[in-house]
Amino acid sequence: MNDLYDTPWLYDLQHDGYRDDLAFYRRLAEDQGGPVLELGAGTGRVTLALAEVGASVVALEPNVAMRERAAARLAAAAQRRPALAERVRFIDGDARTLALDERFALIVAAFNTLMHLERMIDQDAALRRVREHLAPGGAFACDVFVPRFGPPGVVRAEPAWAALAGPGADLFTWQHHDPVAQVVVSHHRLDRLDSGGGVTRQAATLRQRYYQRLELERALRAAGFSDVRCYGDFERGPVRAGSDVWAFVARG
């Protein structure tokens, strides 16, 4: 169902320009001052930002296409700054079954990665594993979007993203939301003109299990985390009714 991740260039088209969270995760890496484990590293958007502030990063990503694109991004950046390549190690893996020999000063699951843990048993397993992989004094940080959905199935044109796909491209998105299962499925269709004058259509979907704020806070506490903080933005402001994200920092 999450075949958006099998077309990482389409994922990047929509998300690569997102910068709101980078300073939040960079600052945590600097404050924690030790090795970082990134869960769901995707195409390396946050990975690179962490490496740029000197962090050693183990970047775990289960999708091979996403991982390869992240590695290519790192290789490109390392042409200008070779030290970056030495700081990052990409690994295959799954947050639910994490079993590494190393322990980390900081573990991050940025940009809705926890939303791929659909069942409570998966969430609890992953959070327990995360805590076990923290070094003494270590911190876990993650963020999830605040669930707010428009009417189901209404198609939206996304001209700003389509423009990135080249002249004549059209990108449309729509969502179906199941409030009982707390699942939202996002559909993406990209139409591009090919060289023969025809149209090539790329379709992708993304399924996410969204959270309520106190649900995630309770899950973190149940996994043994202490000092669980939830912020309403990436500047560590309070949670407000209009917050778009919940950013959590918890101690092991």
Ligand SMILES: C[S@@+](CC[C@H](N)C(=O)[O-])C[C@H]1O[C@@H](n2cnc3c(N)ncnc32)[C@H](O)[C@@H]1O
């Ligand atoms: C929304 S993307 C976030 C990517 C990246 N962190 C970013 O900020 O752009 C979520 C990522 O989590 C990965 N993922 C899905 N299930 C996972 C799991 N069980 N354990 C770890 N990562 C997972 C996906 O393959 C995807 O790359």
